[in-house]
Amino acid sequence: MPQSEIILISDGPLPMASPLRKVPFFFPARLIDMAKVSEKTAGEAAVAVIELIGSSEAGMSALKASWQTIAEIPVICIVAKSDRRELTQAAALGQTELLDREAPLALLLQQIRKHLNTDVLADLPDDTPAKTSEAYGKSNAFLESLCMSASTDMEIKVKAMEDSAAEMLSAIELDGLTAWMQAVQHHHSGTYSHSLKVSGLAGAFARHLKWSEADCKEVIAGGLVHDIGKMRIPLTILDKQSALSDEEWALVQKHPIYGQEILKPRLEVPFEVKRMAIQHHEYLDGSGYPNGLKGKRISPKVRLITICDIFVAMTEERAYKEAIPVRQALVKMREMGPKLDQDMLRQFVGMIVDRGFGEVSKSSSAANNGAAA
Numbered sequence: 236m237p238q239s240e241i242i243l244i245s246d247g248p249l250p251m252a253s254p255l256r257k258v259p260f261f262f263p264a265r266l267i268d269m270a271k272v273s274e275k276t277a278g279e280a281a282v283a284v285i286e287l288i289g290s291s292e293a294g295m296s297a298l299k300a301s302w303q304t305i306a307e308i309p310v311i312c313i314v315a316k317s318d319r320r321e322l323t324q325a326a327a328l329g330q331t332e333l334l335d336r337e338a339p340l341a342l343l344l345q346q347i348r349k350h351l352n353t354d355v356l357a358d359l360p361d362d363t364p365a366k367t368s369e370a371y372g373k374s375n376a377f378l379e380s381l382c383m384s385a386s387t388d389m390e391i392k393v394k395a396m397e398d399s400a401a402e403m404l405s406a407i408e409l410d411g412l413t414a415w416m417q418a419v420q421h422h423h424s425g426t427y428s429h430s431l432k433v434s435g436l437a438g439a440f441a442r443h444l445k446w447s448e449a450d451c452k453e454v455i456a457g458g459l460v461h462d463i464g465k466m467r468i469p470l471t472i473l474d475k476q477s478a479l480s481d482e483e484w485a486l487v488q489k490h491p492i493y494g495q496e497i498l499k500p501r502l503e504v505p506f507e508v509k510r511m512a513i514q515h516h517e518y519l520d521g522s523g524y525p526n527g528l529k530g531k532r533i534s535p536k537v538r539l540i541t542i543c544d545i546f547v548a549m550t551e552e553r554a555y556k557e558a559i560p561v562r563q564a565l566v567k568m569r570e571m572g573p574k575l576d577q578d579m580l581r582q583f584v585g586m587i588v589d590r591g592f593g594e595v596s597k598s599s600s601a602a603n604n605g606a607a608a
Contacts, residue, residue, distance in 0.1 A: 239281035239351040242267050242305070246286075246294035248471065253286045254336065254343050255313065259470050260382045261344055262351065263423040266471075269294035272301045282309045282350040285328075287321045288336065295324055302328065309350045313343075340386050358421045367414050370406035374399045374434070377459060378427050385466040385497050393503050400455035404438050404448070412439040412590070426465055426473055429547060434458025436543040443586040444579075450536070457511030457540050460504070464494030464512070478556075491516055491525045511540045518574035538576040542568070542583050545575075561587060 240263045243255045247268060258264050267276050269290065277283070283305045285298075310331045314321040325331055334346055355375045356368055363371075377392065377399040384391045407415050412435060419431035438455040446454075465473060468490055472483045479487065494512040498504055514537045517523035519530055533541075549564040559567070565584050568575065 239353075240264065240278070241282045241284060241347060241351065242277055242280040244269055244272060244283055244285045244298070244305075246270075246290040249286060250288050252336070253288060253313065254338075254340055255284060255286050256470065257340060257382070257386050257466075258284070258343070258347070259474070260424065260426070260466065261379055262347060262353070270297040272298055272304055274304050277304050280305070280308060281352070282311065282347060284311045284313065284347065285325075285331070286313045287324050288313070288315070290321075290324060295327070299328065311346055341383065344383075355422070358423065359418055360421070363418050364406075364410040364414050366406045367410045367418050370399070370402040370415075371418050371431070373402045374431055374459065375422070375427065378430060381460065381463060382466055384501075385463055390503050391460075391501050393505075396456050396459060396508075397452065399459065400434075400438070400452040403435060403455050404442070404451055407435055407439050408442070412436065425553075426462060429551065430459055430462050432547045432551075433461060433540065433543050436547060437540055440539060440543060440583055440586060444539075444582060453505065453507055454511070454536050454539055456505070457508050457515075457536060458543065460498075460508055461512045461515050461540055461544065462490060462494070463497055464490035464492065466497070467493040488516070488524055495525075507534065507536055510534060511537055515540045515544050517541070518571075519576060520573040522574060535576075535579075538579055542575060542580055545571075546583070546587075 241258070243249070243258060243264055243266045245253070245255070245266065245268065249256050249266065265280075269285075270293070306329065310328070312325040312328070312331045312333050313336050314325055314333055315337070316322065316333070316335045322333075325333055332346065334343055356372055359368055359371065373395075377395045380389075380392045380395060383389060403415070415435040416432055419428055419435065422428040422431065434455045435458070437458040438451050441451040441454045465487075468487055472479065472486060475483070491513050495509075498509045498512055501509075514526075514528060514533060517526065517528040517533050517537065518541075519533060519538075521527050521529040545568060546564055549559045549567065550561055552558040565587065568580060569577075569584070
């Protein structure tokens with residue numbers, strides 16, 4: 236059966252101080268306003284997590300009136316245990332589990348996980364090849380640990396990153412790139428799915444270019460890590476179901492800077508992997524961001540990740556746009572001219588066309604198709 240879903244309940248938008256902002260990076264989750272909790276909005280959720288910071292009397296009254304909607308499933312209340320008002324509000328709801336807002340993120344995830352089916356492989360189609368399933372599981376586990384590291388002072392698990400890259404390369408060589416792309420589109424997180432697609436495509440392209448096995452694995456690792464800065468972008472923006480405003484888009488474009496801030500002190504992460512995360516939106520003509528780098532200052536691995544990232548973003552279906560057909564995406568990429576490494580792009584086009592590569596990124600009902608940049 237697919238992974239269980241959780242509902243996050245708050246009186247209005249989640250406050251910046253709420254740890255629930257990070258939960259959807261780890262579990263399928265939806266945010267519901269306290270005043271709109273109902274049998275319809277709750278659906279068949281397996282667990283509810285209520286954020287009580289800033290909750291109003293009106294919001295709590297509305298929640299109490301609809302309490303029977305969620306009273307039969309486990310309910311966790313996030314409170315400041317030093318705040319008598321929040322404790323009183325939680326007590327008024329009846330039988331709930333309490334967790335201090337200042338508790339480590341890992342403790343919150345552990346408390347949620349005990350109530351859920353967290354088998355990420357359950358979302359894969361039954362005909363997914365065994366090697367692809369194994370690599371998918373390991374890559375997902377690494378991405379979860381990466382998100383945890385980005386939210387805490389934990390070291391990034393470089394050994395897990397390297398093992399994931401090796402498994403992914405083996406899966407692509409054994410089962411084919413199409414099998415990988417079809418599998419990873421079923422991930423509940425649009426952000427995870429995008430990173431898994433980019434990393435798989437990067438590995439396949441590096442192999443097509445006859446790069447060494449070590450280089451192939453490193454660009455896969457770069458693909459896995461390249462969007463780490465999005466951990467600092469509100470999920471209300473990343474998973475927005477309509478086109479982004481200019482202000483929201485400007486915030487999304489800061490994710491390479493956030494990635495640099497996260498990765499700079501992480502001495503355990505290879506330099507080239509950091510460069511792919513920080514520079515994958517730089518263009519050869521200097522028109523990219525965040526630093527306007529030009530020409531030779533952009534390494535071949537960064538150029539490769541940029542091509543793969545653009546292709547995946549164009550061919551992904553989002554809530555606010557349809558996927559661009561593969562051949563149309565390739566034409567648009569050629570039209571970018573001096574922004575991209577044209578020799579590398581010609582070889583990329585050749586790989587895609589020679590393989591008869593179809594639509595790589597059709598949406599699935601399981602995935603949240605968030606913003607990518």
